[in-house]
Amino acid sequence: MFSIGELSKRTKVKVPTIRYYEEMGLLAEAERTSGNQRRYDKEGLERLSFIRHARDLGFSIEAILSLIELQEHPDRSCQAATEIATSQLTDVRAKIKRLRALEKELVRMSKGCEGDGVAEDCYVLASLADHKLCRREH
Protein backbone atom coordinates (compact mmCIF):
# COMPACT_ATOMS: atom_id res chain seq x y z
CA MET A 1 0.00 0.00 0.00
CA PHE A 2 1.36 3.39 -0.91
CA SER A 3 0.44 7.03 -0.68
CA ILE A 4 -0.98 9.34 -3.32
CA GLY A 5 2.42 10.98 -3.68
CA GLU A 6 4.04 7.63 -4.39
CA LEU A 7 1.32 6.81 -6.91
CA SER A 8 1.91 10.17 -8.50
CA LYS A 9 5.63 9.48 -8.84
CA ARG A 10 5.09 6.05 -10.35
CA THR A 11 2.48 7.14 -12.89
CA LYS A 12 3.68 10.70 -13.51
CA VAL A 13 0.15 11.94 -12.87
CA LYS A 14 0.04 14.93 -10.54
CA VAL A 15 -1.49 14.53 -7.11
CA PRO A 16 -4.39 16.95 -7.62
CA THR A 17 -5.13 15.27 -10.92
CA ILE A 18 -5.42 11.89 -9.19
CA ARG A 19 -7.91 13.35 -6.76
CA TYR A 20 -9.74 14.90 -9.66
CA TYR A 21 -9.97 11.53 -11.43
CA GLU A 22 -11.39 10.01 -8.28
CA GLU A 23 -13.99 12.74 -8.10
CA MET A 24 -14.91 12.18 -11.74
CA GLY A 25 -15.43 8.48 -11.06
CA LEU A 26 -12.47 7.28 -13.14
CA LEU A 27 -10.77 5.89 -10.08
CA ALA A 28 -12.58 3.98 -7.38
CA GLU A 29 -12.57 5.74 -4.03
CA ALA A 30 -9.28 4.86 -2.41
CA GLU A 31 -8.95 3.17 0.93
CA ARG A 32 -7.97 5.51 3.73
CA THR A 33 -5.61 5.39 6.69
CA SER A 34 -7.01 6.10 10.14
CA GLY A 35 -5.83 9.66 9.52
CA ASN A 36 -7.92 9.90 6.33
CA GLN A 37 -5.09 9.71 3.81
CA ARG A 38 -5.53 7.72 0.62
CA ARG A 39 -3.71 4.42 0.19
CA TYR A 40 -3.32 2.57 -3.09
CA ASP A 41 -2.32 -0.91 -4.20
CA LYS A 42 -1.28 -2.51 -7.47
CA GLU A 43 -4.81 -2.39 -8.83
CA GLY A 44 -5.05 1.34 -8.28
CA LEU A 45 -1.72 1.76 -10.03
CA GLU A 46 -2.86 -0.24 -13.04
CA ARG A 47 -6.10 1.61 -13.29
CA LEU A 48 -4.38 4.97 -13.19
CA SER A 49 -1.83 3.84 -15.79
CA PHE A 50 -4.69 2.88 -18.05
CA ILE A 51 -6.31 6.28 -17.57
CA ARG A 52 -3.08 8.15 -18.12
CA HIS A 53 -2.35 6.20 -21.26
CA ALA A 54 -5.80 6.87 -22.65
CA ARG A 55 -5.56 10.58 -21.81
CA ASP A 56 -2.18 10.72 -23.52
CA LEU A 57 -3.84 9.37 -26.61
CA GLY A 58 -6.42 12.14 -26.39
CA PHE A 59 -9.43 10.18 -25.16
CA SER A 60 -11.87 12.30 -23.21
CA ILE A 61 -12.74 11.56 -19.61
CA GLU A 62 -16.18 10.50 -20.79
CA ALA A 63 -14.73 8.07 -23.31
CA ILE A 64 -12.44 6.66 -20.67
CA LEU A 65 -15.39 6.14 -18.38
CA SER A 66 -17.00 4.00 -21.08
CA LEU A 67 -13.79 2.07 -21.62
CA ILE A 68 -13.45 1.37 -17.91
CA GLU A 69 -17.05 0.24 -17.71
CA LEU A 70 -16.27 -2.20 -20.47
CA GLN A 71 -13.08 -3.36 -18.81
CA GLU A 72 -15.10 -4.24 -15.76
CA HIS A 73 -17.43 -6.47 -17.77
CA PRO A 74 -15.01 -8.70 -19.69
CA ASP A 75 -17.90 -10.77 -21.03
CA ARG A 76 -19.41 -7.91 -23.00
CA SER A 77 -18.74 -7.30 -26.66
CA CYS A 78 -15.77 -5.08 -27.30
CA GLN A 79 -17.46 -3.35 -30.21
CA ALA A 80 -17.94 -0.23 -28.11
CA ALA A 81 -14.22 -0.01 -27.36
CA THR A 82 -13.35 -0.30 -31.01
CA GLU A 83 -15.90 2.35 -31.87
CA ILE A 84 -14.48 4.75 -29.32
CA ALA A 85 -10.97 4.21 -30.64
CA THR A 86 -12.11 4.67 -34.24
CA SER A 87 -13.98 7.84 -33.43
CA GLN A 88 -10.90 9.14 -31.67
CA LEU A 89 -8.88 8.33 -34.75
CA THR A 90 -11.31 10.24 -36.96
CA ASP A 91 -11.02 13.19 -34.62
CA VAL A 92 -7.26 13.12 -34.68
CA ARG A 93 -7.19 12.95 -38.45
CA ALA A 94 -9.53 15.91 -38.77
CA LYS A 95 -7.33 17.92 -36.44
CA ILE A 96 -4.22 17.04 -38.42
CA LYS A 97 -5.87 18.12 -41.64
CA ARG A 98 -6.87 21.44 -40.20
CA LEU A 99 -3.47 22.07 -38.64
CA ARG A 100 -1.77 21.34 -41.95
CA ALA A 101 -3.84 24.04 -43.62
CA LEU A 102 -2.95 26.46 -40.83
CA GLU A 103 0.69 25.56 -41.14
CA LYS A 104 0.74 26.38 -44.83
CA GLU A 105 -0.98 29.69 -44.28
CA LEU A 106 1.33 30.66 -41.45
CA VAL A 107 4.39 29.77 -43.50
CA ARG A 108 3.12 31.94 -46.31
CA MET A 109 2.45 34.80 -43.93
CA SER A 110 5.82 34.59 -42.24
CA LYS A 111 7.72 34.27 -45.49
CA GLY A 112 5.97 37.33 -46.87
CA CYS A 113 7.42 39.48 -44.14
CA GLU A 114 11.01 39.74 -43.02
CA GLY A 115 10.05 41.47 -39.80
CA ASP A 116 12.37 44.32 -40.65
CA GLY A 117 9.83 46.88 -41.77
CA VAL A 118 7.26 48.92 -39.92
CA ALA A 119 3.84 47.67 -38.90
CA GLU A 120 2.15 49.63 -41.65
CA ASP A 121 3.70 47.46 -44.35
CA CYS A 122 3.74 44.20 -42.40
CA TYR A 123 2.55 41.31 -44.49
CA VAL A 124 1.53 39.33 -41.42
CA LEU A 125 -0.80 42.08 -40.31
CA ALA A 126 -2.08 42.62 -43.82
CA SER A 127 -2.86 38.94 -44.21
CA LEU A 128 -4.77 38.91 -40.98
CA ALA A 129 -6.69 42.02 -41.93
CA ASP A 130 -7.69 40.63 -45.28
CA HIS A 131 -8.65 37.01 -45.62
CA LYS A 132 -8.69 37.41 -49.39
CA LEU A 133 -4.92 37.39 -49.32
CA CYS A 134 -5.05 33.77 -48.22
CA ARG A 135 -4.33 31.08 -50.76
CA ARG A 136 -6.71 28.53 -49.32
CA GLU A 137 -9.43 28.00 -46.81
CA HIS A 138 -8.52 27.33 -43.21
Add this chain to the structure above:
Amino acid sequence: MFSIGELSKRTKVKVPTIRYYEEMGLLAEAERTSGNQRRYDKEGLERLSFIRHARDLGFSIEAILSLIELQEHPDRSCQAATEIATSQLTDVRAKIKRLRALEKELVRMSKGCEGDGVAEDCYVLASLADHKLCRREH
Protein backbone atom coordinates in the same frame (compact mmCIF):
# COMPACT_ATOMS: atom_id res chain seq x y z
CA MET B 1 -24.46 51.75 -38.65
CA PHE B 2 -25.70 48.29 -37.89
CA SER B 3 -26.64 46.13 -34.95
CA ILE B 4 -24.67 43.42 -33.23
CA GLY B 5 -26.85 40.80 -34.93
CA GLU B 6 -26.03 42.23 -38.33
CA LEU B 7 -22.33 42.30 -37.47
CA SER B 8 -22.63 38.72 -36.33
CA LYS B 9 -24.18 37.69 -39.64
CA ARG B 10 -21.52 39.44 -41.69
CA THR B 11 -18.56 38.10 -39.77
CA LYS B 12 -19.99 34.75 -38.73
CA VAL B 13 -18.99 35.48 -35.15
CA LYS B 14 -21.73 34.73 -32.65
CA VAL B 15 -23.35 37.59 -30.81
CA PRO B 16 -22.21 36.58 -27.30
CA THR B 17 -18.70 36.10 -28.66
CA ILE B 18 -18.68 39.65 -29.98
CA ARG B 19 -19.67 40.94 -26.56
CA TYR B 20 -16.98 38.74 -25.05
CA TYR B 21 -14.33 40.20 -27.36
CA GLU B 22 -15.40 43.67 -26.32
CA GLU B 23 -15.07 42.74 -22.68
CA MET B 24 -11.61 41.30 -23.33
CA GLY B 25 -10.54 44.54 -24.95
CA LEU B 26 -10.17 43.14 -28.46
CA LEU B 27 -12.95 45.35 -29.75
CA ALA B 28 -13.33 49.00 -28.76
CA GLU B 29 -16.49 49.69 -26.80
CA ALA B 30 -19.22 50.13 -29.38
CA GLU B 31 -21.36 53.21 -29.73
CA ARG B 32 -24.84 52.82 -28.31
CA THR B 33 -28.34 53.81 -29.37
CA SER B 34 -30.51 55.80 -26.97
CA GLY B 35 -31.89 52.42 -25.94
CA ASN B 36 -28.40 51.16 -25.07
CA GLN B 37 -27.94 48.79 -27.99
CA ARG B 38 -24.56 48.49 -29.68
CA ARG B 39 -24.10 49.97 -33.15
CA TYR B 40 -21.17 49.25 -35.45
CA ASP B 41 -19.67 50.74 -38.59
CA LYS B 42 -17.21 49.61 -41.23
CA GLU B 43 -14.28 49.97 -38.87
CA GLY B 44 -15.85 47.68 -36.29
CA LEU B 45 -16.53 45.16 -39.03
CA GLU B 46 -12.91 45.21 -40.18
CA ARG B 47 -11.58 44.89 -36.69
CA LEU B 48 -13.80 41.92 -35.96
CA SER B 49 -12.84 40.27 -39.26
CA PHE B 50 -9.21 40.63 -38.29
CA ILE B 51 -9.88 39.03 -34.92
CA ARG B 52 -11.89 36.22 -36.39
CA HIS B 53 -9.25 35.49 -38.96
CA ALA B 54 -6.52 35.41 -36.33
CA ARG B 55 -8.59 33.13 -34.09
CA ASP B 56 -9.23 30.83 -37.03
CA LEU B 57 -5.48 30.56 -37.40
CA GLY B 58 -5.24 29.59 -33.77
CA PHE B 59 -3.80 32.78 -32.30
CA SER B 60 -4.66 33.27 -28.65
CA ILE B 61 -6.62 36.26 -27.46
CA GLU B 62 -3.47 37.54 -25.83
CA ALA B 63 -1.50 37.26 -29.06
CA ILE B 64 -4.29 39.05 -30.90
CA LEU B 65 -4.20 41.85 -28.36
CA SER B 66 -0.52 42.36 -29.17
CA LEU B 67 -1.21 42.28 -32.89
CA ILE B 68 -3.94 44.89 -32.55
CA GLU B 69 -1.70 47.09 -30.46
CA LEU B 70 0.81 46.94 -33.27
CA GLN B 71 -1.80 47.65 -35.91
CA GLU B 72 -2.67 50.81 -34.08
CA HIS B 73 0.92 52.03 -34.20
CA PRO B 74 1.80 51.65 -37.88
CA ASP B 75 5.15 53.35 -37.32
CA ARG B 76 6.47 50.65 -34.99
CA SER B 77 8.66 47.81 -36.12
CA CYS B 78 6.72 44.78 -37.24
CA GLN B 79 9.21 42.39 -35.73
CA ALA B 80 6.80 41.54 -32.93
CA ALA B 81 4.10 40.53 -35.40
CA THR B 82 6.48 38.25 -37.24
CA GLU B 83 7.60 36.73 -33.97
CA ILE B 84 4.05 36.01 -32.90
CA ALA B 85 3.30 34.39 -36.24
CA THR B 86 6.46 32.31 -36.10
CA SER B 87 5.78 31.15 -32.59
CA GLN B 88 2.29 30.18 -33.65
CA LEU B 89 3.79 28.22 -36.51
CA THR B 90 6.12 26.38 -34.15
CA ASP B 91 3.15 25.53 -31.97
CA VAL B 92 1.13 24.24 -34.89
CA ARG B 93 4.00 22.08 -36.08
CA ALA B 94 4.49 20.57 -32.65
CA LYS B 95 0.80 19.74 -32.47
CA ILE B 96 0.88 18.11 -35.88
CA LYS B 97 3.84 15.99 -34.89
CA ARG B 98 2.16 14.81 -31.76
CA LEU B 99 -1.12 14.08 -33.50
CA ARG B 100 0.69 12.04 -36.14
CA ALA B 101 2.15 9.81 -33.44
CA LEU B 102 -1.27 9.42 -31.90
CA GLU B 103 -2.75 8.60 -35.27
CA LYS B 104 -0.28 5.78 -35.83
CA GLU B 105 -0.89 4.33 -32.41
CA LEU B 106 -4.66 4.49 -32.81
CA VAL B 107 -4.50 2.84 -36.21
CA ARG B 108 -2.43 0.05 -34.74
CA MET B 109 -4.87 -0.37 -31.88
CA SER B 110 -7.94 -0.39 -34.08
CA LYS B 111 -6.41 -2.76 -36.59
CA GLY B 112 -5.48 -5.20 -33.86
CA CYS B 113 -9.09 -5.63 -32.90
CA GLU B 114 -12.01 -6.44 -35.13
CA GLY B 115 -14.52 -5.42 -32.51
CA ASP B 116 -16.17 -8.80 -32.80
CA GLY B 117 -14.82 -10.42 -29.66
CA VAL B 118 -15.52 -9.87 -26.00
CA ALA B 119 -13.95 -7.16 -23.88
CA GLU B 120 -11.65 -9.63 -22.20
CA ASP B 121 -9.69 -10.21 -25.40
CA CYS B 122 -10.03 -6.70 -26.83
CA TYR B 123 -6.78 -5.44 -28.24
CA VAL B 124 -7.83 -1.82 -27.80
CA LEU B 125 -8.36 -2.33 -24.09
CA ALA B 126 -5.19 -4.38 -23.78
CA SER B 127 -3.16 -1.66 -25.48
CA LEU B 128 -4.54 0.96 -23.16
CA ALA B 129 -3.87 -1.17 -20.13
CA ASP B 130 -0.29 -1.81 -21.12
CA HIS B 131 1.80 0.91 -22.62
CA LYS B 132 4.50 -1.63 -23.39
CA LEU B 133 2.35 -2.87 -26.26
CA CYS B 134 2.89 0.46 -27.99
CA ARG B 135 5.36 0.64 -30.82
CA ARG B 136 6.50 4.18 -30.14
CA GLU B 137 6.29 7.00 -27.71
CA HIS B 138 3.30 9.31 -27.80
Add this chain to the structure above:
DNA sequence: GTAATGTCTCTAGTGACTAGAGGTTCAAGA
Protein backbone atom coordinates in the same frame (compact mmCIF):
# COMPACT_ATOMS: atom_id res chain seq x y z
C1' DG C 1 -50.88 49.44 -31.28
C1' DT C 2 -49.27 45.08 -30.98
C1' DA C 3 -46.54 41.11 -31.64
C1' DA C 4 -42.33 39.09 -32.82
C1' DT C 5 -37.76 39.37 -32.85
C1' DG C 6 -33.59 41.29 -31.22
C1' DT C 7 -30.84 43.07 -27.60
C1' DC C 8 -29.34 44.12 -22.81
C1' DT C 9 -26.82 42.51 -18.36
C1' DC C 10 -25.75 39.06 -15.30
C1' DT C 11 -24.64 34.56 -13.68
C1' DA C 12 -23.17 30.04 -14.29
C1' DG C 13 -21.42 26.12 -17.05
C1' DT C 14 -17.97 23.70 -20.25
C1' DG C 15 -13.32 20.33 -20.00
C1' DA C 16 -9.50 18.97 -17.70
C1' DC C 17 -7.14 20.39 -14.87
C1' DT C 18 -4.13 23.92 -11.65
C1' DA C 19 -3.25 26.98 -7.65
C1' DG C 20 -3.76 28.40 -3.12
C1' DA C 21 -5.47 28.73 1.76
C1' DG C 22 -5.70 26.80 6.02
C1' DG C 23 -5.56 22.81 8.56
C1' DT C 24 -4.10 17.66 9.74
C1' DT C 25 -1.12 13.46 9.47
C1' DC C 26 2.89 10.97 8.77
C1' DA C 27 7.78 9.46 8.93
C1' DA C 28 12.45 10.27 10.17
C1' DG C 29 15.88 11.94 13.14
C1' DA C 30 17.44 13.62 18.00
Add this chain to the structure above:
DNA sequence: TCTTGAACCTCTAGTCACTAGAGACATTAC
Protein backbone atom coordinates in the same frame (compact mmCIF):
# COMPACT_ATOMS: atom_id res chain seq x y z
C1' DT D 1 9.21 10.17 23.06
C1' DC D 2 9.31 14.47 20.95
C1' DT D 3 9.86 17.49 17.20
C1' DT D 4 10.24 19.03 12.76
C1' DG D 5 9.14 19.24 8.05
C1' DA D 6 7.25 17.16 4.21
C1' DA D 7 3.22 15.23 2.58
C1' DC D 8 -1.55 15.04 2.88
C1' DC D 9 -6.53 16.66 3.56
C1' DT D 10 -10.77 19.59 1.86
C1' DC D 11 -12.54 23.49 -0.22
C1' DT D 12 -12.76 27.35 -3.24
C1' DA D 13 -11.50 29.76 -7.17
C1' DG D 14 -8.92 30.38 -11.49
C1' DT D 15 -7.54 28.94 -16.38
C1' DC D 16 -9.15 29.57 -21.77
C1' DA D 17 -12.43 30.87 -25.02
C1' DC D 18 -16.37 30.74 -25.20
C1' DT D 19 -21.71 29.06 -24.57
C1' DA D 20 -26.30 28.89 -22.34
C1' DG D 21 -30.02 30.71 -19.92
C1' DA D 22 -32.92 34.03 -17.18
C1' DG D 23 -35.44 38.02 -16.97
C1' DA D 24 -35.96 42.61 -18.62
C1' DC D 25 -35.92 46.25 -22.26
C1' DA D 26 -35.65 47.98 -27.43
C1' DT D 27 -36.61 47.88 -32.13
C1' DT D 28 -39.02 46.73 -36.28
C1' DA D 29 -42.78 45.20 -39.28
C1' DC D 30 -47.38 45.10 -39.96
